[in-house]
Amino acid sequence: MMKTIRILYDGKVQGVGFRASVLSLARGYDVKGWVKNLPDGRVEVMAEGDTSEVDDFIQGIRESHLAGHIEREEVLPVTQESRIRGFTIVA
Numbered sequence: 422m423m424k425t426i427r428i429l430y431d432g433k434v435q436g437v438g439f440r441a442s443v444l445s446l447a448r449g450y451d452v453k454g455w456v457k458n459l460p461d462g463r464v465e466v467m468a469e470g471d472t473s474e475v476d477d478f479i480q481g482i483r484e485s486h487l488a489g490h491i492e493r494e495e496v497l498p499v500t501q502e503s504r505i506r507g508f509t510i511v512a
Contacts, residue, residue, distance in 0.1 A: 425469040425499040428479065432492030434464040440510045442487055447508040450478040457511035469505050 430439070435458050443456040443466060452470040459465055466482075468475050479496065482488075 422472050423469065424472040424475045425467070425501070425503055426475060426479075427497040427499055428466040428468070428482075429459075429495040429497070430464045430466070430491050430493070431462075431495075433490045434487075435462055437490055439464050439487060439490060442485065443482060444508060444510055446481050446485060447478060450474050450481065452478050453503075453505040453508055455505070455509045455511045467499070467503070467505065469499075469503055 440456045440458065443464075447454065447456075447468075450470070451474045452468045454466065454468040456464060456466045468478055470478075483491075483494070
């Protein structure tokens with residue numbers, strides 16, 4: 422079953438290599454999506470793939486060195502499938 426989610430990360434998540442680390446982590450999972458900085462200082466991740474792969478990817482972020490930068494994580498379901506290809510950093 423496919424799953425698409427948005428994740429908003431709050432904390433010291435900009436200017437610490439967060440996006441590059443998420444991109445690197447994503448390569449270890451069969452997920453598509455993107456990661457980008459938001460103007461309010463948060464980082465947004467969009468991830469799509471098989472439910473277990475998406476769940477494992479999120480858990481991978483939680484268990485990585487990035488955990489020390491995250492103060493709050495908000496996972497939001499996306500009701501429609503996107504047409505995302507690959508995983509990229511959005512400027």
